[in-house]
Amino acid sequence: MNCEDAGCITVLNDIIIDEAKEQAIAMAAKAISHPARVRILRILARQQGCLNSDLVGELGLAQSTVSEHLRILREAGFVIAEPKPPRTCFTLNRVKLDEFGALLSYL
Template sequence: MGTTKTSIFSREVNEVSAFAKAISHPARVAIIQHLLNRETCVCGDLVDEIGLAQATISQHLKALKQIGILKGTVEGTSTCYCMNMERWNELRNQLESQLLGIAHCSTDCC
């Protein structure tokens, strides 16, 4: 497997790429939707809500936490998760400015 050359790209481009990769799985989108709709910390109902095994949910939560859009607090034997809205908005704005804000091609080139 070849190495990636992320160092040749700006920090913003790498962050948008990591954000897009982290939210590219349907389970992660469902987790994000659930947490955004709840507007509160969620401790144990993600397994019931999403319908996947606890270990699978934990791996998805780990991927989302790695990019900083989730915060977690340990309470006894469980961990409660909620959205880190400051980071979520920052990444969302970067995605919009890096990709969605680009003007569409005005000609049909193909």
């Protein structure tokens, strides 16, 4: 096949798009790959407002462990952290969760 052919360009573009989607799925899946992080998302999904240190009590984990799980979820975009001194308010980023669901439909 001659790469000057328009079909070749389409195939290459599809491969690049597919690789980007695969990378996005893998990164998001890694962020929610721990049961405690899934539990955090479920807890936040049930909340009307925001949660702060209440997560430690609900999860039964050390503060440092919960903080690390929240850091990973924040970096992946699943959780939004809003400083409300002296605490931080955590909410679920439903837009990011919807985007992840849409990416999964790619499979």
